[in-house]
Amino acid sequence: MRKPVHIQIVLFDGFDPLDVVAPFEVLHAGGTATGGAVSVELVSAEGPREVVSGTGGMALRAAGSxxxxxxxxxxxxxxxxxxxxxxxxxxxxxxxxxxxLLAATLATSLPGLLAEAVGDAAVVVAGVCGGSLIPAMAGLLEGRHATTHHLGLDLLDAAGVHAVRARVVDDGDLVTGAGVTSGLDLALYLLEREAGPRVAHAVEELFAYERRGTVWRATGPVPAAF
Structure with missing residues (x-):
């Protein structure tokens, strides 16, 4: 087994519950499949608190900072x-x-914390759907490759990010997923990357879900125009 990996899922006011719960369940199952080598927790920039989502007042509790x-x-x-x-x-x-809601995060302590994470080679920053727009709008992803919901790709471009129309984009210590349900694909890919393909496949079978699309990386020959 590879070295243990811990995932911090960040809650902020107005978050999308599916972007949180889908990855959390996949990664938690990965923890079971690895005997605890993968762990996951809900956190916020402000510390332990109840955080209200943008969906019908549903709330989740951040357990830590x-x-x-x-x-x-x-x-x-x-x-x-x-x-x-x-x-x-x-x-x-x-x-x-x-x-x-996304712009409001820029007025919190979250951008400063993300700047530290982006600057640390031991930390992988991941984003689901509009989650990749938060560090992009904070000016932390200029020149990087990333994806987001298709309606937000132009916002990535405007922030100096190379927007890629793909389900999951792996740019080294930055891994991003496209719209909403891609949180499942992103989390399964993180399991594959951090814990190995056999663990990811076991969790994929458990959830009766097959990942979609090719994980895009800036490697290999550039394809000719169609």
């Missing part, structure tokens, strides 16, 4: 709510919309 120096994986979910329209010259963004 995000520790950006702890080796392992820091996983960011996206937000849940109305998509919202970009504000006009005299307008304001729709309250509670996904863009507003």
């Amino acid at each position: 995000l520790d950006p120096a702890r080796p392992g994986v820091v996983l960011l979910p996206g937000a849940a709510g109305p998509l919202g329209e970009p504000p006009g010259e005299d307008g304001e963004p729709e309250p509670g919309s996904i863009p507003v």
Whole structure:
């Protein structure tokens, strides 16, 4: 068995529950399959607290504080709510919309903590759906390859990120998944990468779910245009 790996899933106000629960269940099952070598917990930038999601007031409890120096994986979910329209010259963004919820994280201590995590070679930063937009909007992913929900790919581009239209993108110590249900694919890939393919396959069978798409990496020849 490879060395133990710990995953911190970060909760913030308005998070998408599916982006949290799907990876948590997969990674928790990975812990069982490895005899505890994989562990996962819910954390927040503010410490232990009840965090309300963007879906019907559903709340989850963060058990601890995000520790950006702890080796392992820091996983960011996206937000849940109305998509919202970009504000006009005299307008304001729709309250509670996904863009507003994601932007609100930038006014917390989360960007500073993520900057520490991004700068630590022993930490892998992962994002599901809009979760990859948080460090991108904080200016932490310039020049990197990443994906997000297809409606947010232009926001990655605007932040200087090489947006890739793929289910999962592996850019070394940055691993990102596309929209919503890709949290399953991302978590299974993290298990494969950190604990090995046999563990990932066992969990995949347990959940009766087959991963979709090719994990994109910036390796191999550049394909010719079709």
